[in-house]
Amino acid sequence: MLTVSHLSKRYPGSSAPALDDVGFTIGDGEIVGLIGRNGAGKTTLMAMMAKARRPTTGTITYRGVDILSRDDALDRFGIMIQPVFLPHISAEDNLRFYLGVHGDKAHERNIRPVLELVGLWRYRTRRPSGFSFGMKQRLALAIAMVNDPEFLILDEPFVGLDPDGVLQLITVLRRWAVDRGVSMLVSSHQLNELQELCGRFLFLENGRLADEFAGERGSTIVVDLSRPLGAGERSTIAMLDPSAVIRDDGASVEIAAEGASLNRVVGTLASTAGIAAIHDKATRLAECFGEA
């Protein structure tokens, strides 16, 4: 378990703290999303967890050890905050170099699978100096994942991946969390992707932890109708799916996206009141950004 307690950071010369008395825990195998507007303090928090910046006050402990007290405290971490690599050696040699610096020959076997995962295997002999922005991001992601980490800190990992790559990455990360108990803190502005991945969210606002809430995987679909349902039609829908929520005006119905009766309810609505639109219910996640 990782525990952050009363963590604050004030940059020299700034009037307000970038991070202000933040505390939370992340358990083994938990995938936690870190969200907040630009400047909310996400990178500052992750950089302190990665020991790249020192807190002004507060502590971060991993498995009971204060990470600042030991040089090897982050050996089992995979970190992607800013793309960091050597531009003039090949992509494959970057991974080999990274493992070499950490005295870690054993994980050289991971070089091919992680480069395949991020779609860079066929560019393995090319130097990142000639890579596009997205390819550089993907190389940084590969470096963060190559040592079979126990804990991943990923800042905007989906940037630079195509939709297939995003899906593959989410699948692998979720599998790592379940099969190997890998924990993760993932920051992103791509809310749909985060929603697919994370079981819990931390919402930073002006350096403070403004909210903490569970994810809503298996979300709710809202069906807007062409006309309001009559009393008999309401009863029919309630019989088909007792958990369906008919809004007061009768003009829209909320249904669990993964419910067994989804098709029957939608089919009945289509053939009675008619369907004007179908959309995802705004989640707490989206609301965090809609409440500006």
Ligand SMILES: Nc1ncnc2c1ncn2[C@@H]1O[C@H](COP(=O)(O)OP(=O)(O)OP(=O)(O)O)[C@@H](O)[C@H]1O
């Ligand atoms: N090195 C620095 N020196 C002074 N102020 C800084 C420094 N780094 C960040 N800040 C300030 O700290 C606050 C938090 O910045 P941070 O980069 O952590 O936010 P963020 O949530 O990661 O933003 P973004 O989504 O844009 O990446 C901002 O007000 C920023 O201007």
